[in-house]
Amino acid sequence: MNEIFDIKRLGRLIKYEATNYIPNFFKSLLIFASVIAAVWIFSLTVESAVCPHSRDALVGTLFILAIVLSPFIVYKDMNDRKKGYIYAMIPASTLEKLLSMIVLCVVIVPILAYAVLTATDLLLWLLSKVGIGAFMHMEFYNPFTTVKLVGDEYLQPYIYPVFDSIIYLVNLIVYSIMFNTIFRKNKVLKTILFNIAMSFAFVILTAVIVNMTTPEFWEDTFKGLVEWLDGKTDVELFGYVMTTVRCLTILMSMAFLSITYFRIKKVNY
Amino acid sequence: MITIRDLSFAYSSEKVLDSITTTFEQGRVYGLLGANGVGKSTLFKLLCGLLTAKEGSIDIDGYSPADRKPGFLSKMFYIPEDFEGPAVSIKSYAAGISAFYPNYDEQQLRSLLNDFEIDINRKFTTLSLGQRKRAILCIALSMNTEYLLLDEPTNGLDIPSKLEFRKMVARTMDENRTIIISTHQVKDVENLLDHIMILDKRAVLLDKSVADIQDEYLFETGNAVPDDALFVEAGLGGCSSIRKNVNGEESRINIELLFNYINSKK
Numbered sequence: 329m330n331e332i333f334d335i336k337r338l339g340r341l342i343k344y345e346a347t348n349y350i351p352n353f354f355k356s357l358l359i360f361a362s363v364i365a366a367v368w369i370f371s372l373t374v375e376s377a378v379c380p381h382s383r384d385a386l387v388g389t390l391f392i393l394a395i396v397l398s399p400f401i402v403y404k405d406m407n408d409r410k411k412g413y414i415y416a417m418i419p420a421s422t423l424e425k426l427l428s429m430i431v432l433c434v435v436i437v438p439i440l441a442y443a444v445l446t447a448t449d450l451l452l453w454l455l456s457k458v459g460i461g462a463f464m465h466m467e468f469y470n471p472f473t474t475v476k477l478v479g480d481e482y483l484q485p486y487i488y489p490v491f492d493s494i495i496y497l498v499n500l501i502v503y504s505i506m507f508n509t510i511f512r513k514n515k516v517l518k519t520i521l522f523n524i525a526m527s528f529a530f531v532i533l534t535a536v537i538v539n540m541t542t543p544e545f546w547e548d549t550f551k552g553l554v555e556w557l558d559g560k561t562d563v564e565l566f567g568y569v570m571t572t573v574r575c576l577t578i579l580m581s582m583a584f585l586s587i588t589y590f591r592i593k594k595v596n597y
Numbered sequence: 598m599i600t601i602r603d604l605s606f607a608y609s610s611e612k613v614l615d616s617i618t619t620t621f622e623q624g625r626v627y628g629l630l631g632a633n634g635v636g637k638s639t640l641f642k643l644l645c646g647l648l649t650a651k652e653g654s655i656d657i658d659g660y661s662p663a664d665r666k667p668g669f670l671s672k673m674f675y676i677p678e679d680f681e682g683p684a685v686s687i688k689s690y691a692a693g694i695s696a697f698y699p700n701y702d703e704q705q706l707r708s709l710l711n712d713f714e715i716d717i718n719r720k721f722t723t724l725s726l727g728q729r730k731r732a733i734l735c736i737a738l739s740m741n742t743e744y745l746l747l748d749e750p751t752n753g754l755d756i757p758s759k760l761e762f763r764k765m766v767a768r769t770m771d772e773n774r775t776i777i778i779s780t781h782q783v784k785d786v787e788n789l790l791d792h793i794m795i796l797d798k799r800a801v802l803l804d805k806s807v808a809d810i811q812d813e814y815l816f817e818t819g820n821a822v823p824d825d826a827l828f829v830e831a832g833l834g835g836c837s838s839i840r841k842n843v844n845g846e847e848s849r850i851n852i853e854l855l856f857n858y859i860n861s862k863k
Binding site: 329331334337340343344347348351352410411413414416417418419420421422424593594596597 | 642645646647648649665666667668669670671673674675677679681683684685689690692693694696697698
């Protein structure tokens, strides 16, 4: 028996987790869908139509909220001292458990969330028949989206907008997955508080560093970089910035997943 | 076979298990007895890999439980005292989890559930504590794992269910399986046990087979207290006593009495 990875065992694990854990998330998804319905009803009481852009923003926001919260819902009990033993004792390796978590939270749950939320919007539009346009615009996911730099020309194509959206979303989900495995109780609240604390710490640290240094120090330190960037066009600069952000995002995701792996492996019950 | 060597464990500063060495052989039903807080559940969690030993080692067929390797986990099934169960039906849970246990027998599950009068389509969340325990016991037994750890399995069971539980364990027991039962309700499992282990906070007070205990001690109940009694307990039906079995007589073991005797000696 391969104790680290077996594709059949992974398949069985995904099937088991999808059957046992997704129903929990589906209930939460119905709450999100009811929010859309409530907004529609409220909008139709004050106006004769629901603006597609508002619908787009609402569905987009709820979608992101749903997928960011999904690890906390789907794998709620995985490290609970009493209930978590069921998860820990599933005969699968740590790697398989991590991969299954990724498949569920990064692939299955977003597809399910997108389908339920857009279907809700479509259903409401069909029922009310007062929507403008046939269907809401999902600008966020439109692969032909262009980005305009202030005062500059359109960048066409804005480098891989779909790819960028996906890696940022995956990063957010993986971040939630990590905190779901770190905290045992009040996971969402603790994650929010941790982020607030980290933001404060970052601001304070930055302030301290800025106060301790002079502008000349920064000019000297990054002199080479500034000179190198000097000859570049806005389009090139934008490209470099985006590539750097992309690389950092992917690295962060890998780091979050590594922490999650060791947390799954070592967590005691 | 489970081999434990110099196993120690502590929660923060409180030491629960201290340098325990013992073995659990295949084909036997072990009774793990001890007062509250002596570390019975902790020992179970260590055997399952849910906790990591601070000192010492556990070897289960070449596996270290703390590694939680799939090969090890597929040999082991553990039912904690307060089993809650997932928010799905018994059928769905069993179908999902059975994919990881090669010796799972669905017919056996249906038969066991039938004996306990539990509908396989019921959700765990709609069952009472006793029903949930019965359901998970049926699932555990039908997985036919080599090691089965039951923490207070008869807690929450009514009298007919306790009888059914004993029958089930006896029926599903075979030479390749090791069952370890931790319980305070010794009467519920008295006839099932092949081996008794009594744990104290920091030591194993007794670790002997039922046959060896019967060879060593004589358990009697009567109005008169034997002169050579090692331990006596007065009850409504007379006095229960333990004395050395010097003549090789046969007697039915009284685990509760034995437990109280062993504890009185420490």
